Amino acid sequence: MDEKSNPVYKDQRFGQSRELLFSYDKDGNFEKTVGFHGEPDRVILQQAWDHFNERIADAREKVLAGKVSPIVYYMEKNLVDTLNLSMLAGISLWRVKRHYKPNVFKRLNDKTLQKYAVAFNISVEELKKVD
Amino acid sequence: MESKSILIDYTHRQAGHCESGATSNLFNFYGHKLSEPMAFGIGNGLYFSYIPFLKVQFAPMISFRNLPNTVFHRSAKNLGVDATVIKKFKDPNAAMLALDRNLEKGIPTGMQVGVFNLTFFPPEYRMHYNMHNLVCFGKEGNLYHISDTVMEHRHVLTYEDLMRVRYAKGPFAPNGKMYWINTIPKELDIKSAVITGIKKTVYEMIKVPFPLIGVKGLRWMARDLKKWPRKHGDAKAAFYLGQILRMNEDFGTGGAGFRYIYGAFLKESGELFNNPELLEASDMMGKTANKWREFTYIGARNCRGRSKPEEDYGMLGNMLNEIATMEENVYKKLDKIKL
Numbered sequence: 020m021d022e023k024s025n026p027v028y029k030d031q032r033f034g035q036s037r038e039l040l041f042s043y044d045k046d047g048n049f050e051k052t053v054g055f056h057g058e059p060d061r062v063i064l065q066q067a068w069d070h071f072n073e074r075i076a077d078a079r080e081k082v083l084a085g086k087v088s089p090i091v092y093y094m095e096k097n098l099v100d101t102l103n104l105s106m107l108a109g110i111s112l113w114r115v116k117r118h119y120k121p122n123v124f125k126r127l128n129d130k131t132l133q134k135y136a137v138a139f140n141i142s143v144e145e146l147k148k149v150d
Numbered sequence: 151m152e153s154k155s156i157l158i159d160y161t162h163r164q165a166g167h168c169e170s171g172a173t174s175n176l177f178n179f180y181g182h183k184l185s186e187p188m189a190f191g192i193g194n195g196l197y198f199s200y201i202p203f204l205k206v207q208f209a210p211m212i213s214f215r216n217l218p219n220t221v222f223h224r225s226a227k228n229l230g231v232d233a234t235v236i237k238k239f240k241d242p243n244a245a246m247l248a249l250d251r252n253l254e255k256g257i258p259t260g261m262q263v264g265v266f267n268l269t270f271f272p273p274e275y276r277m278h279y280n281m282h283n284l285v286c287f288g289k290e291g292n293l294y295h296i297s298d299t300v301m302e303h304r305h306v307l308t309y310e311d312l313m314r315v316r317y318a319k320g321p322f323a324p325n326g327k328m329y330w331i332n333t334i335p336k337e338l339d340i341k342s343a344v345i346t347g348i349k350k351t352v353y354e355m356i357k358v359p360f361p362l363i364g365v366k367g368l369r370w371m372a373r374d375l376k377k378w379p380r381k382h383g384d385a386k387a388a389f390y391l392g393q394i395l396r397m398n399e400d401f402g403t404g405g406a407g408f409r410y411i412y413g414a415f416l417k418e419s420g421e422l423f424n425n426p427e428l429l430e431a432s433d434m435m436g437k438t439a440n441k442w443r444e445f446t447y448i449g450a451r452n453c454r455g456r457s458k459p460e461e462d463y464g465m466l467g468n469m470l471n472e473i474a475t476m477e478e479n480v481y482k483k484l485d486k487i488k489l
Contacts, residue, residue, distance in 0.1 A: 037302050039164045041410030043436035047429075049187075049414035053164065053302065059450030063395045064274050066453050067207070070389055098207065098266070098277055099320070107319045140267070140314075 082149050088124030092149045093139045108138040160258045160287035162297040162304045169221045169283040171299030172260045180334045191415030192228050192347040193221035200367040209393035218262050218281040228343035235329040242313050245326035258287040262327040264318020270305040280322045344419045345489050356481045365478045372470035379463050392453045395446050409439035427487045438476045
Protein backbone atom coordinates (compact mmCIF):
# COMPACT_ATOMS: atom_id res chain seq x y z
CA MET A 20 0.00 0.00 0.00
CA ASP A 21 3.04 2.23 -0.02
CA GLU A 22 2.22 4.89 -2.54
CA LYS A 23 5.37 6.94 -2.12
CA SER A 24 7.79 4.32 -3.36
CA ASN A 25 8.72 4.59 -6.99
CA PRO A 26 9.26 1.06 -8.21
CA VAL A 27 10.57 0.34 -11.69
CA TYR A 28 8.28 -1.68 -13.86
CA LYS A 29 9.18 -4.19 -16.49
CA ASP A 30 7.33 -2.63 -19.36
CA GLN A 31 8.79 0.49 -20.94
CA ARG A 32 5.31 1.89 -21.34
CA PHE A 33 4.89 2.55 -17.63
CA GLY A 34 5.18 6.24 -16.92
CA GLN A 35 4.53 7.93 -13.64
CA SER A 36 1.33 9.89 -13.43
CA ARG A 37 -0.32 10.99 -10.24
CA GLU A 38 -4.01 10.49 -9.77
CA LEU A 39 -6.66 11.48 -7.32
CA LEU A 40 -7.44 8.58 -5.04
CA PHE A 41 -10.23 8.32 -2.50
CA SER A 42 -10.14 6.43 0.75
CA TYR A 43 -12.41 5.85 3.73
CA ASP A 44 -10.98 5.81 7.23
CA LYS A 45 -12.29 4.60 10.55
CA ASP A 46 -13.53 8.04 11.62
CA GLY A 47 -15.95 8.09 8.71
CA ASN A 48 -14.17 10.58 6.48
CA PHE A 49 -13.78 10.24 2.76
CA GLU A 50 -10.30 11.52 2.06
CA LYS A 51 -8.82 12.59 -1.22
CA THR A 52 -5.13 12.16 -1.86
CA VAL A 53 -3.12 12.82 -4.98
CA GLY A 54 -0.66 10.02 -5.41
CA PHE A 55 0.55 7.06 -7.38
CA HIS A 56 -1.42 3.89 -7.66
CA GLY A 57 -0.56 1.18 -5.18
CA GLU A 58 1.21 -2.00 -6.13
CA PRO A 59 -1.84 -4.24 -6.85
CA ASP A 60 -3.08 -1.80 -9.46
CA ARG A 61 0.29 -1.95 -11.16
CA VAL A 62 0.27 -5.74 -11.02
CA ILE A 63 -3.00 -6.01 -12.85
CA LEU A 64 -1.97 -3.43 -15.45
CA GLN A 65 1.31 -5.27 -15.96
CA GLN A 66 -0.65 -8.48 -16.42
CA ALA A 67 -2.66 -6.93 -19.23
CA TRP A 68 0.42 -5.55 -20.98
CA ASP A 69 2.26 -8.86 -20.63
CA HIS A 70 -0.71 -10.53 -22.30
CA PHE A 71 -0.75 -8.00 -25.15
CA ASN A 72 3.04 -8.14 -25.66
CA GLU A 73 2.91 -11.91 -25.86
CA ARG A 74 0.23 -11.73 -28.53
CA ILE A 75 2.23 -9.13 -30.48
CA ALA A 76 5.41 -11.25 -30.38
CA ASP A 77 3.43 -14.30 -31.45
CA ALA A 78 1.89 -12.50 -34.39
CA ARG A 79 5.28 -11.12 -35.42
CA GLU A 80 6.79 -14.60 -35.58
CA LYS A 81 3.89 -15.89 -37.63
CA VAL A 82 4.23 -13.04 -40.10
CA LEU A 83 7.98 -13.58 -40.47
CA ALA A 84 7.35 -17.29 -41.05
CA GLY A 85 4.96 -16.34 -43.84
CA LYS A 86 1.89 -17.91 -42.27
CA VAL A 87 -0.23 -14.77 -41.97
CA SER A 88 -0.22 -11.28 -43.46
CA PRO A 89 1.22 -8.21 -41.67
CA ILE A 90 -2.34 -7.07 -40.96
CA VAL A 91 -2.44 -9.56 -38.09
CA TYR A 92 0.71 -8.06 -36.56
CA TYR A 93 -0.59 -4.50 -36.75
CA MET A 94 -3.96 -5.61 -35.46
CA GLU A 95 -2.33 -7.06 -32.34
CA LYS A 96 -0.11 -4.00 -32.01
CA ASN A 97 -3.22 -1.81 -31.94
CA LEU A 98 -4.81 -4.09 -29.32
CA VAL A 99 -7.91 -4.84 -31.37
CA ASP A 100 -9.63 -8.03 -32.41
CA THR A 101 -11.09 -8.90 -35.79
CA LEU A 102 -14.50 -7.41 -35.10
CA ASN A 103 -13.04 -4.11 -33.92
CA LEU A 104 -10.61 -4.00 -36.83
CA SER A 105 -13.52 -4.40 -39.21
CA MET A 106 -15.18 -1.43 -37.49
CA LEU A 107 -11.96 0.62 -37.50
CA ALA A 108 -11.16 0.10 -41.16
CA GLY A 109 -14.73 -0.02 -42.41
CA ILE A 110 -14.22 -3.36 -44.18
CA SER A 111 -16.61 -6.24 -43.69
CA LEU A 112 -15.71 -9.02 -41.28
CA TRP A 113 -15.31 -11.84 -43.77
CA ARG A 114 -13.10 -9.73 -46.00
CA VAL A 115 -10.84 -8.81 -43.06
CA LYS A 116 -10.51 -12.49 -42.21
CA ARG A 117 -9.69 -13.28 -45.82
CA HIS A 118 -6.98 -10.63 -45.88
CA TYR A 119 -5.12 -12.51 -43.14
CA LYS A 120 -3.92 -14.92 -45.83
CA PRO A 121 -0.56 -13.74 -47.26
CA ASN A 122 -1.51 -14.62 -50.82
CA VAL A 123 -4.68 -12.57 -50.69
CA PHE A 124 -2.87 -9.69 -48.97
CA LYS A 125 -0.32 -9.49 -51.82
CA ARG A 126 -3.07 -8.91 -54.36
CA LEU A 127 -4.88 -6.16 -52.44
CA ASN A 128 -5.43 -2.88 -54.26
CA ASP A 129 -4.20 0.49 -53.00
CA LYS A 130 -7.61 1.65 -51.88
CA THR A 131 -8.06 -1.22 -49.41
CA LEU A 132 -4.47 -0.91 -48.20
CA GLN A 133 -5.05 2.76 -47.61
CA LYS A 134 -8.07 1.94 -45.44
CA TYR A 135 -5.96 -0.34 -43.26
CA ALA A 136 -3.14 2.19 -43.11
CA VAL A 137 -5.50 4.91 -41.89
CA ALA A 138 -6.97 2.55 -39.30
CA PHE A 139 -3.51 1.72 -37.93
CA ASN A 140 -2.24 5.30 -38.28
CA ILE A 141 0.76 4.27 -40.42
CA SER A 142 1.78 4.57 -44.09
CA VAL A 143 1.06 1.96 -46.76
CA GLU A 144 4.79 1.13 -47.09
CA GLU A 145 4.97 0.38 -43.38
CA LEU A 146 1.90 -1.82 -43.62
CA LYS A 147 3.60 -4.14 -46.10
CA LYS A 148 6.35 -5.20 -43.70
CA VAL A 149 6.81 -5.72 -39.96
CA ASP A 150 9.36 -3.81 -37.92
CA MET B 151 -8.56 28.53 -41.49
CA GLU B 152 -7.72 31.81 -39.80
CA SER B 153 -6.19 31.26 -36.42
CA LYS B 154 -7.38 33.37 -33.56
CA SER B 155 -6.19 32.60 -30.09
CA ILE B 156 -8.89 32.13 -27.49
CA LEU B 157 -8.41 31.21 -23.87
CA ILE B 158 -11.41 30.96 -21.58
CA ASP B 159 -10.77 31.52 -17.89
CA TYR B 160 -11.55 27.98 -16.84
CA THR B 161 -10.27 26.36 -13.66
CA HIS B 162 -8.90 22.88 -14.04
CA ARG B 163 -9.23 20.73 -10.96
CA GLN B 164 -8.29 17.10 -10.72
CA ALA B 165 -11.05 14.59 -10.00
CA GLY B 166 -11.41 10.88 -9.53
CA HIS B 167 -13.80 10.24 -12.37
CA CYS B 168 -13.56 11.88 -15.78
CA GLU B 169 -17.18 12.73 -16.44
CA SER B 170 -18.38 13.81 -13.00
CA GLY B 171 -15.19 15.86 -12.71
CA ALA B 172 -15.90 17.57 -16.02
CA THR B 173 -19.52 18.21 -14.97
CA SER B 174 -18.46 19.64 -11.63
CA ASN B 175 -15.85 21.89 -13.28
CA LEU B 176 -18.40 23.12 -15.83
CA PHE B 177 -20.88 23.98 -13.07
CA ASN B 178 -18.12 25.76 -11.17
CA PHE B 179 -17.27 27.79 -14.25
CA TYR B 180 -20.81 29.20 -14.17
CA GLY B 181 -20.44 30.11 -10.52
CA HIS B 182 -22.17 27.21 -8.76
CA LYS B 183 -20.20 25.25 -6.24
CA LEU B 184 -21.00 21.65 -7.10
CA SER B 185 -18.48 19.15 -5.83
CA GLU B 186 -17.48 16.10 -7.81
CA PRO B 187 -19.28 13.53 -5.58
CA MET B 188 -22.41 15.68 -5.73
CA ALA B 189 -22.39 15.73 -9.53
CA PHE B 190 -21.70 12.02 -9.54
CA GLY B 191 -24.59 11.20 -7.23
CA ILE B 192 -27.14 13.49 -8.83
CA GLY B 193 -26.21 12.24 -12.29
CA ASN B 194 -26.46 8.51 -11.31
CA GLY B 195 -22.87 7.61 -12.05
CA LEU B 196 -23.07 4.46 -9.95
CA TYR B 197 -23.86 1.35 -11.90
CA PHE B 198 -22.87 -2.22 -12.43
CA SER B 199 -23.21 -4.44 -15.43
CA TYR B 200 -21.59 -7.69 -16.44
CA ILE B 201 -21.89 -8.76 -20.04
CA PRO B 202 -20.04 -12.07 -20.50
CA PHE B 203 -20.83 -12.51 -24.18
CA LEU B 204 -19.36 -9.15 -25.20
CA LYS B 205 -15.59 -9.13 -25.13
CA VAL B 206 -13.60 -5.96 -24.50
CA GLN B 207 -9.81 -6.27 -24.65
CA PHE B 208 -10.15 -10.07 -24.91
CA ALA B 209 -12.10 -10.41 -21.66
CA PRO B 210 -15.80 -10.13 -20.67
CA MET B 211 -17.18 -6.64 -20.49
CA ILE B 212 -17.62 -5.38 -16.94
CA SER B 213 -18.72 -1.85 -16.25
CA PHE B 214 -18.87 -0.01 -12.96
CA ARG B 215 -20.17 3.18 -14.53
CA ASN B 216 -23.23 4.26 -16.37
CA LEU B 217 -23.36 4.82 -20.12
CA PRO B 218 -21.24 7.72 -21.35
CA ASN B 219 -22.80 11.15 -20.91
CA THR B 220 -25.36 10.01 -18.34
CA VAL B 221 -23.75 11.96 -15.50
CA PHE B 222 -23.76 15.29 -17.30
CA HIS B 223 -27.14 14.85 -18.93
CA ARG B 224 -28.97 13.70 -15.80
CA SER B 225 -27.36 16.18 -13.42
CA ALA B 226 -28.29 19.01 -15.80
CA LYS B 227 -31.82 17.65 -16.11
CA ASN B 228 -32.32 17.05 -12.40
CA LEU B 229 -30.99 20.48 -11.46
CA GLY B 230 -33.08 22.25 -14.11
CA VAL B 231 -30.13 23.57 -16.11
CA ASP B 232 -30.45 24.38 -19.79
CA ALA B 233 -27.76 22.27 -21.42
CA THR B 234 -27.17 21.03 -24.94
CA VAL B 235 -25.98 17.57 -25.86
CA ILE B 236 -25.20 16.80 -29.47
CA LYS B 237 -24.97 13.06 -29.78
CA LYS B 238 -23.53 12.64 -33.21
CA PHE B 239 -21.83 14.47 -36.04
CA LYS B 240 -21.56 12.63 -39.29
CA ASP B 241 -18.77 14.82 -40.59
CA PRO B 242 -15.63 15.18 -38.41
CA ASN B 243 -14.87 18.62 -39.83
CA ALA B 244 -18.36 19.82 -38.92
CA ALA B 245 -17.79 18.58 -35.38
CA MET B 246 -14.56 20.54 -35.08
CA LEU B 247 -16.21 23.62 -36.59
CA ALA B 248 -18.99 23.41 -34.01
CA LEU B 249 -16.35 23.25 -31.28
CA ASP B 250 -14.59 26.34 -32.72
CA ARG B 251 -17.85 28.28 -32.83
CA ASN B 252 -18.51 27.41 -29.19
CA LEU B 253 -15.06 28.53 -28.13
CA GLU B 254 -15.53 31.85 -29.94
CA LYS B 255 -18.69 32.38 -27.92
CA GLY B 256 -16.70 31.66 -24.76
CA ILE B 257 -18.38 28.36 -23.86
CA PRO B 258 -16.13 25.61 -22.48
CA THR B 259 -17.28 22.42 -24.19
CA GLY B 260 -17.15 18.85 -22.99
CA MET B 261 -16.50 15.99 -25.36
CA GLN B 262 -16.52 12.22 -25.33
CA VAL B 263 -13.29 10.74 -26.65
CA GLY B 264 -11.47 7.45 -27.07
CA VAL B 265 -8.36 6.89 -25.00
CA PHE B 266 -6.16 4.89 -27.37
CA ASN B 267 -4.75 7.81 -29.37
CA LEU B 268 -4.82 10.42 -26.62
CA THR B 269 -1.24 11.67 -26.74
CA PHE B 270 -0.90 13.14 -23.26
CA PHE B 271 -2.45 10.16 -21.52
CA PRO B 272 -0.16 7.84 -19.52
CA PRO B 273 0.91 5.12 -21.97
CA GLU B 274 0.00 2.26 -19.68
CA TYR B 275 -3.68 3.24 -19.79
CA ARG B 276 -3.88 3.56 -23.55
CA MET B 277 -6.27 0.74 -24.35
CA HIS B 278 -9.41 0.88 -26.43
CA TYR B 279 -11.72 2.59 -24.03
CA ASN B 280 -14.17 4.97 -25.64
CA MET B 281 -15.96 6.42 -22.65
CA HIS B 282 -13.49 9.09 -21.59
CA ASN B 283 -14.49 12.72 -21.22
CA LEU B 284 -12.57 15.97 -21.44
CA VAL B 285 -13.31 19.68 -21.66
CA CYS B 286 -11.89 22.01 -24.29
CA PHE B 287 -11.56 25.62 -23.19
CA GLY B 288 -9.21 27.37 -25.57
CA LYS B 289 -7.55 27.45 -28.93
CA GLU B 290 -4.24 28.77 -30.21
CA GLY B 291 -3.69 28.26 -33.92
CA ASN B 292 -3.58 24.51 -34.36
CA LEU B 293 -3.55 23.71 -30.65
CA TYR B 294 -6.51 23.14 -28.36
CA HIS B 295 -6.35 23.63 -24.62
CA ILE B 296 -7.72 20.56 -22.88
CA SER B 297 -8.73 19.97 -19.30
CA ASP B 298 -8.74 16.26 -18.57
CA THR B 299 -9.85 15.81 -14.99
CA VAL B 300 -8.02 12.52 -14.53
CA MET B 301 -4.71 14.30 -15.14
CA GLU B 302 -3.01 16.57 -12.65
CA HIS B 303 -2.43 19.48 -15.05
CA ARG B 304 -4.04 20.78 -18.19
CA HIS B 305 -2.75 19.79 -21.59
CA VAL B 306 -2.80 20.72 -25.26
CA LEU B 307 -3.82 18.65 -28.28
CA THR B 308 -3.35 19.35 -31.99
CA TYR B 309 -6.31 19.62 -34.35
CA GLU B 310 -5.57 16.26 -36.00
CA ASP B 311 -5.15 14.43 -32.69
CA LEU B 312 -8.34 15.85 -31.26
CA MET B 313 -10.26 14.86 -34.39
CA ARG B 314 -8.79 11.36 -34.21
CA VAL B 315 -9.79 10.78 -30.58
CA ARG B 316 -13.24 12.26 -31.13
CA TYR B 317 -13.80 9.80 -33.95
CA ALA B 318 -12.34 6.71 -32.29
CA LYS B 319 -14.07 3.57 -33.53
CA GLY B 320 -15.21 0.45 -31.76
CA PRO B 321 -17.81 -0.25 -29.07
CA PHE B 322 -19.44 2.90 -27.63
CA ALA B 323 -17.81 5.02 -30.32
CA PRO B 324 -17.97 8.74 -29.41
CA ASN B 325 -18.98 9.93 -32.93
CA GLY B 326 -17.93 13.46 -32.01
CA LYS B 327 -20.36 13.79 -29.11
CA MET B 328 -20.18 17.15 -27.34
CA TYR B 329 -22.05 18.90 -24.55
CA TRP B 330 -22.16 22.27 -22.89
CA ILE B 331 -24.22 24.46 -20.56
CA ASN B 332 -26.28 27.28 -22.08
CA THR B 333 -27.85 29.06 -19.13
CA ILE B 334 -27.99 28.24 -15.48
CA PRO B 335 -30.58 29.45 -12.97
CA LYS B 336 -29.35 31.55 -10.03
CA GLU B 337 -30.71 29.17 -7.41
CA LEU B 338 -30.35 25.44 -7.84
CA ASP B 339 -32.84 23.11 -6.15
CA ILE B 340 -30.32 20.61 -4.87
CA LYS B 341 -32.67 18.74 -2.55
CA SER B 342 -35.14 17.54 -5.17
CA ALA B 343 -32.24 16.71 -7.49
CA VAL B 344 -30.62 14.55 -4.80
CA ILE B 345 -33.92 12.73 -4.19
CA THR B 346 -34.38 12.02 -7.91
CA GLY B 347 -30.77 10.93 -8.23
CA ILE B 348 -30.91 8.49 -5.32
CA LYS B 349 -34.23 7.04 -6.53
CA LYS B 350 -32.87 6.39 -9.99
CA THR B 351 -29.67 4.81 -8.67
CA VAL B 352 -31.62 2.52 -6.34
CA TYR B 353 -33.80 1.51 -9.27
CA GLU B 354 -30.82 0.75 -11.46
CA MET B 355 -29.00 -1.25 -8.82
CA ILE B 356 -31.73 -3.48 -7.38
CA LYS B 357 -34.95 -3.12 -9.32
CA VAL B 358 -34.10 -3.59 -12.98
CA PRO B 359 -35.78 -6.80 -14.15
CA PHE B 360 -32.71 -8.10 -15.95
CA PRO B 361 -30.19 -10.48 -14.35
CA LEU B 362 -26.95 -8.91 -15.56
CA ILE B 363 -27.41 -5.42 -14.16
CA GLY B 364 -26.91 -4.12 -10.64
CA VAL B 365 -26.63 -6.37 -7.60
CA LYS B 366 -28.04 -9.32 -9.56
CA GLY B 367 -25.25 -8.90 -12.10
CA LEU B 368 -22.73 -8.85 -9.28
CA ARG B 369 -24.05 -12.19 -8.00
CA TRP B 370 -24.02 -13.63 -11.53
CA MET B 371 -20.39 -12.57 -11.90
CA ALA B 372 -19.51 -14.16 -8.55
CA ARG B 373 -21.00 -17.44 -9.75
CA ASP B 374 -19.10 -17.29 -13.04
CA LEU B 375 -15.88 -16.35 -11.27
CA LYS B 376 -15.90 -19.62 -9.38
CA LYS B 377 -16.26 -21.54 -12.65
CA TRP B 378 -13.52 -19.75 -14.61
CA PRO B 379 -10.47 -21.86 -13.59
CA ARG B 380 -12.27 -25.08 -14.51
CA LYS B 381 -13.80 -23.70 -17.67
CA HIS B 382 -10.93 -21.67 -19.17
CA GLY B 383 -7.75 -22.81 -17.41
CA ASP B 384 -5.66 -20.88 -14.93
CA ALA B 385 -4.00 -18.36 -17.25
CA LYS B 386 -7.24 -17.19 -18.83
CA ALA B 387 -9.05 -17.15 -15.49
CA ALA B 388 -6.33 -14.91 -14.06
CA PHE B 389 -6.65 -12.60 -17.06
CA TYR B 390 -10.43 -12.41 -16.66
CA LEU B 391 -10.05 -11.70 -12.95
CA GLY B 392 -7.54 -9.00 -13.86
CA GLN B 393 -10.19 -7.45 -16.11
CA ILE B 394 -12.58 -7.10 -13.16
CA LEU B 395 -9.86 -5.49 -11.09
CA ARG B 396 -8.73 -3.18 -13.89
CA MET B 397 -12.27 -1.95 -14.42
CA ASN B 398 -12.65 -1.64 -10.66
CA GLU B 399 -9.50 0.27 -9.79
CA ASP B 400 -7.65 1.64 -12.74
CA PHE B 401 -9.90 3.26 -15.28
CA GLY B 402 -10.28 6.65 -13.68
CA THR B 403 -12.50 5.58 -10.85
CA GLY B 404 -11.07 7.21 -7.76
CA GLY B 405 -10.92 3.68 -6.44
CA ALA B 406 -13.20 0.76 -5.68
CA GLY B 407 -15.49 1.13 -8.66
CA PHE B 408 -16.80 4.59 -7.70
CA ARG B 409 -18.10 3.38 -4.35
CA TYR B 410 -15.91 5.88 -2.51
CA ILE B 411 -17.24 8.78 -4.56
CA TYR B 412 -20.81 7.65 -4.01
CA GLY B 413 -20.22 7.35 -0.28
CA ALA B 414 -18.80 10.87 -0.27
CA PHE B 415 -21.95 12.04 -2.07
CA LEU B 416 -24.21 10.42 0.55
CA LYS B 417 -22.15 11.99 3.32
CA GLU B 418 -22.22 15.44 1.75
CA SER B 419 -25.98 15.37 1.18
CA GLY B 420 -26.53 13.94 4.67
CA GLU B 421 -24.66 16.88 6.18
CA LEU B 422 -26.49 19.33 3.92
CA PHE B 423 -29.97 18.16 4.94
CA ASN B 424 -29.06 17.07 8.49
CA ASN B 425 -30.23 13.56 7.85
CA PRO B 426 -28.66 10.89 10.12
CA GLU B 427 -29.97 8.05 7.97
CA LEU B 428 -28.09 9.27 4.93
CA LEU B 429 -24.93 9.53 7.04
CA GLU B 430 -25.45 5.95 8.15
CA ALA B 431 -25.88 4.84 4.53
CA SER B 432 -22.67 6.68 3.63
CA ASP B 433 -20.84 4.80 6.39
CA MET B 434 -22.14 1.51 5.00
CA MET B 435 -21.10 2.53 1.50
CA GLY B 436 -17.61 3.44 2.75
CA LYS B 437 -17.25 0.01 4.32
CA THR B 438 -18.39 -1.63 1.09
CA ALA B 439 -15.77 0.38 -0.77
CA ASN B 440 -13.09 -0.78 1.64
CA LYS B 441 -14.23 -4.34 1.03
CA TRP B 442 -13.91 -3.78 -2.71
CA ARG B 443 -10.37 -2.58 -2.17
CA GLU B 444 -9.58 -5.66 -0.12
CA PHE B 445 -10.98 -7.74 -2.97
CA THR B 446 -8.54 -6.00 -5.32
CA TYR B 447 -5.56 -6.71 -3.08
CA ILE B 448 -6.36 -10.40 -2.77
CA GLY B 449 -7.31 -10.67 -6.44
CA ALA B 450 -4.06 -9.03 -7.56
CA ARG B 451 -2.11 -11.58 -5.55
CA ASN B 452 -4.12 -14.26 -7.34
CA CYS B 453 -3.30 -12.76 -10.74
CA ARG B 454 0.41 -12.94 -10.00
CA GLY B 455 0.11 -16.50 -8.74
CA ARG B 456 1.33 -15.56 -5.29
CA SER B 457 -1.84 -16.15 -3.38
CA LYS B 458 -2.13 -18.20 -0.25
CA PRO B 459 -3.78 -21.60 -0.73
CA GLU B 460 -7.04 -20.53 0.92
CA GLU B 461 -7.35 -17.47 -1.36
CA ASP B 462 -8.64 -19.27 -4.43
CA TYR B 463 -11.41 -18.39 -6.84
CA GLY B 464 -14.06 -19.96 -4.63
CA MET B 465 -13.08 -17.62 -1.81
CA LEU B 466 -13.07 -14.61 -4.15
CA GLY B 467 -16.51 -15.59 -5.41
CA ASN B 468 -17.81 -15.79 -1.86
CA MET B 469 -16.27 -12.40 -1.15
CA LEU B 470 -18.08 -10.92 -4.16
CA ASN B 471 -21.33 -12.41 -2.90
CA GLU B 472 -20.68 -10.78 0.47
CA ILE B 473 -20.05 -7.44 -1.23
CA ALA B 474 -23.28 -7.86 -3.20
CA THR B 475 -25.22 -8.39 0.03
CA MET B 476 -23.57 -5.37 1.65
CA GLU B 477 -24.43 -3.19 -1.33
CA GLU B 478 -27.97 -4.49 -1.48
CA ASN B 479 -28.46 -3.45 2.16
CA VAL B 480 -27.28 0.09 1.35
CA TYR B 481 -29.72 0.42 -1.55
CA LYS B 482 -32.59 -1.03 0.44
CA LYS B 483 -31.85 1.48 3.19
CA LEU B 484 -31.71 4.34 0.67
CA ASP B 485 -35.01 3.18 -0.80
CA LYS B 486 -36.75 3.66 2.56
CA ILE B 487 -35.29 7.08 3.41
CA LYS B 488 -37.79 9.95 3.23
CA LEU B 489 -36.16 13.30 2.73
